[in-house]
Amino acid sequence: MMDFSYELLHTDPSGARSGVLNLAHGRVQTPVFMPVGTHATVKAMTPEELKELGAQIILGNTYHLYLRPGTEVIASIGGLHRFMHWDRPILTDSGGFQVFSLGRMRKIDESGVVFSSHIDGARCVLTPESVVDIQAALGSDIIMPLDECAPYPADRGYAAESMGRTHRWARRTKDAKRGHDGQALFGIVQGGMYADLRRTSASTLVDMGFDGYAVGGLSVGEDRELMQDMVKEAVSSLPASAPRYLMGVGSPEDMVGAVEAGIDMFDCVLPTRNARNGTLFTRRGKLVIKNSRFERDAAPLDGECLCYTCRNYSRAYLRHLFMSKEILSSRLNTIHNLYYYVDLMRRMRKAISEDKFASFKKDFFANQQPDANKEEVNK
């Protein structure tokens, strides 16, 4: 397929690996975290700020953009990149996850899904084919097929049936995509919390042949160990030669575990959402900025961090902005949290290149304090 390649650079003894994605809008070093830009904006950020903190690729939500402003509007402005003034790669999801989260407001059959818009209640239809067309109009670098994300818990029968439909939709997506060059297409592994289904799903998709493989339907309520097991099962049936994307995951701890399992790509709203709620990630764990102990604290959020926020502002100021509900609070906190996520990936890539991932992981978990507020972070 044109405009796409994946180069595996190095595999660490632990299984963690580093590589490079070549996409229509540029190169992406993996493992990589993709900030989430739901409404054609990574909340509170400009594209320049995302670049400054090191973001290489972002995620757009097809479901949200389809409903507002609408695919036609974005296409009329020249596509999603131009619309939002972001010239690096974009991955768009298929909208499946959002539609299935609507619960009783949606109906699934073999042809696709019918649902009511969360904005105005209008009846909408998504099919594997229409989802390809929408993402073609958006012009994203990587597109995802419509899939069905089984609820958790789901019995084996439902998980298997849902997986089967996801596979049939994946085939239709491949067929629909013929002729759309310049966009990479990933397959999505489903199978609920059943190890054998995860392996079957991965093999089935590999037989069809996709540019990369995503692991979907995780981080839906299961515990961390079960999630990591499912990741390992899926990865065991995926080729080393293709990139692997763990959808919607997750916490720094989850990502470190998944990189060890051989995952290359991540997206999650956690860093941006937590930022707006005043929960900040540091190398010593999380910090809740509204805590009164920060009222007169002249230190930066994280003394080791090189982000714009930590270079220029005190915890006292960040607490004041949060208490005053100022927009700058969301901005500075988002810069810090996204920098933390992007920098964590950078540190993991370095550890992998030096065959030191195991010691990186050990240090990482040793430094995670259950509540950084109770300890001095900058000692």
Next chain:
Amino acid sequence: MMDFSYELLHTDPSGARSGVLNLAHGRVQTPVFMPVGTHATVKAMTPEELKELGAQIILGNTYHLYLRPGTEVIASIGGLHRFMHWDRPILTDSGGFQVFSLGRMRKIDESGVVFSSHIDGARCVLTPESVVDIQAALGSDIIMPLDECAPYPADRGYAAESMGRTHRWARRTKDAKRGHDGQALFGIVQGGMYADLRRTSASTLVDMGFDGYAVGGLSVGEDRELMQDMVKEAVSSLPASAPRYLMGVGSPEDMVGAVEAGIDMFDCVLPTRNARNGTLFTRRGKLVIKNSRFERDAAPLDGECLCYTCRNYSRAYLRHLFMSKEILSSRLNTIHNLYYYVDLMRRMRKAISEDKFASFKKDFFANQQPDANKEEVNK
């Protein structure tokens, strides 16, 4: 007084003038607009963005900072400049206007004002002397004395009484300030809507001697003509050798009129508040971004504008961000509106330097369309 001087550069035949303020944190070219940074942040902006759009000096609200985070907190971090990471000049108001706006929640006597905090209802006291101390702790470049802003309308007796108290407080402020070098102190002309009181107030303050003179108590509900009359009356009794600041004003039209009357400095929440509400200033008048006619409009807000927003984003995108209630909407709109205000001052300084203010003013008003939405802005 140390660290302060005003240099009158040029007076245009119309009466409009240009000059330079030399302040502790730098030089300011006048006429100047000061963006309002109520809670130690110009809403939605970083200091770097303010500099990029050309802001030379900002305003801080003593009342709000005194209540939250509190003077002691800001002083403990090293003063307001360091707290908010802004190294250019700051003017702080006295808090008088905010306190008087509290209505029944405040009580005035000769010693000062007692009021209940709008945050937690706590009883607070501000006196002319304490307001000097608070602003000394904040470390602003220009400080303002506690004054009484008479309501509109106010009868002549009340306006005169209130003005007399403002003068006695101004005297106490001067006495309290002895020894605080590095901060300029302005006097505030009051006198309600009475021409002779405005002249008396100006002369009385000039006799006491201040670094500059503010005109307060305007833009409180009176019509534009009456406001401009009061400005002219006050200015007629002020020396050409000192800067003149029209507090809380205003619209672009108000500012153009006031510059012609000899005013040098302005502050107003209009550009920042309107930005967040989706009302944008252009050279052809105001534009309401939520208007459905902008849904697919690929043009920038204002085709002649050189701000970051107009250089990089379409009206369609700005409308989408506004409809989606995205933080970036407030950011991009604020950048544009503040740029418009700052650029308007730049254009007025240029016109003054070329003795062309009268033709500038004529063109300015000829271009103001009642509703820019109904006309093509970019023809």
